[in-house]
Amino acid sequence: MLHSWLLPEGMAAPEQAKRIVSLVPSLTEWLHTLGLEEETVGITKFCIRPDEWFRQKTRVGGTKNVHVDELLALQPDLVIASKEENVAEQVQSIAQQVPVLLTDIENLEDALASMQLIADIAHRSEAAKALLAQIQMDFATALPQAGRALYLIWREPYMSVGRDTFIHAMLQMAGWENVCGYQTRYPTFTLAEMQALQPDVLLLSSEPFPFKINHVLELSAHFPHTRICLVDGEMFSWYGSRLLKSMSYFKELHRQLT
Template sequence: MNKKLLLDQLERTVSLKVYPPQRIVSLVPSQTELLADLGLGDSVVGITKFCVHPSSWRKEKTIIGGTKQLHLDRIRSLKPDLIIANQEENDREQVEALAVDFPVWVSKVVDLSTALNMIAGVGEATNTRTSAEDLMLKIKTSFASLRSFPTHSCAYLIWRKPYMVSGGDTFIQAMMEVAGFENVFGHQNRYPEVTMEELAAADPEWILLSSEPFPFKEKHLTELSVVCPNAKIRLVDGEMFSWYGSRLLRSADYFRILREAN
């Protein structure tokens, strides 16, 4: 086995003692799916309870907790050659604790460009460069073919009781822009809480209710229509707006269908 030095998206040097890595733990659902699509099924040994794609892995791999509540002892017992994490989705203290004993490659994804860079980085870290480059080309092509739509003001809700929305410094924000939406809460950071009064005052033309992390359903449309009676309110697949791995292969077509159907 060879050794290798890598640079992650936080500009940290990550030293792999085993290259290519034979025992990989993924701490992020969208990056778990990416590892599967890069053909690394035999190398991935641990995933989170939220890693739902591919579904078969939930029975085949060791579940190492949630993205922000990892079972560190369980991860250590797997003796990983590489751990793949994300700055936003994982707890910093837990990631730093793991990095004392294991190589941890951390992604930082804020838009399509950094998502593509993440795919390239994971390809380099796992010795799957060719597959990663092919995937990146397909994603770039799909987004390049997405036509521009008239811009509409929009609120993207991720939680209920209290209502929480996507702010302006998120990957969701970047995907909203690609789909032709102007985020009415784009001036706020991260995922702020908003009241019904604030939502009404923002008066968005569209309200998108995400399927995750809160599972909005048809029954929630009515309560939002009372707050913003003139808005188009739609349930949307949160994975298309917030997953930044190989799921991006489907996002551009999803945005096109969403806009053309309305």
């Protein structure tokens, strides 16, 4: 599922949005790229890009703890939410009073379709045209296979990504076989279970857990024959405007690790 509409009783999906609240950090950045400064009236505390919006826009809580009353006080005519990043009960509560576009992104095609829909609703279709074409061109061909990767997003417990995630799709485009591709969603592992997967490379993401150099050193003792690398999690997990930069990042990472 790319997206779905959750609508108040008797209300149709909006043909044009003029007051938007985004609960999805990566799509908040897309709104900015489309030039929707005036139309975007609310964001979350995790919508850190662009920095000026993070500092200036009204924040309605976090992605998992939206302050619904504060959101509704902004009188939005569209709320952008994510099935994965937001809490279903809160989204349902908001949708009783405001149209909600609920995204469900698993791959590049899903991302592009949702980005196009948002541009259409905001009457920015023309502005989006060249940007989406550039992303499609950048991702037209996956990078050559570079080996088997274990991508970690969390510590205590160690957590990776399964085949039905956007990160999995980006790993494939970046030239890596996901050693957790036999799993779904976000599987957890013990250290011994990770060692049994025998990855060629360990990719330690900057988010949601902020892996640092001390974690590289810690894991090096247990993976003496595995390359271990800190990676920019936004490049692998943020759809939206980050996609204009991510393939260049993947190419440089590919060059460093092969």
